[in-house]
Amino acid sequence: MASERCDVCERSVRIAGGIGDLWNFAFESTQGMTLELTDGSEFFLCFDCVEGLPSDREPTETDVADLRARTDPAESGSDHFWHWG
Ligand SMILES: [Zn+2]
Structure with missing residues (x-):
């Protein structure tokens, strides 16, 4: 793991x-x-976020960026501040 x-x-x-584990017995613990996009860029996404991507077509880097803009980070570091507006 x-x-x-x-x-x-x-x-x-x-x-x-x-990848062998991923599609076999370890799938449930993953x-x-x-995510490998058609333009060759790669992103690692948790399944919650994967579900937020469009499912009717190939997601693009823009879709990932949009999703990130809509998603609050789960962790906040000491240098995290709210930005209003
Ligand atoms: Zn996520």
């Missing part, structure tokens, strides 16, 4: 050791997946 940070909500999520 390993963990990786979701590129949208910034939560640390558990992932299986490899909480996110790497």
Whole structure:
């Protein structure tokens, strides 16, 4: 097992050791997946955030950015401030 940070909500999520695990017995203990877009960019998203992407077409980098803008980070560091407007 390993963990990786979701590129949208910034939560640390558990992932299986490899793609073989992902599609087999470890699927239920995996909480996110790497999304490879048609333009070659890659994002790691937890399943909650994957569900927020459009399902009727291939998601794009813009979709990921939009989703990130709509999602409050799950963790906030000491340098986190609210920005109004
Ligand atoms: Zn997420």
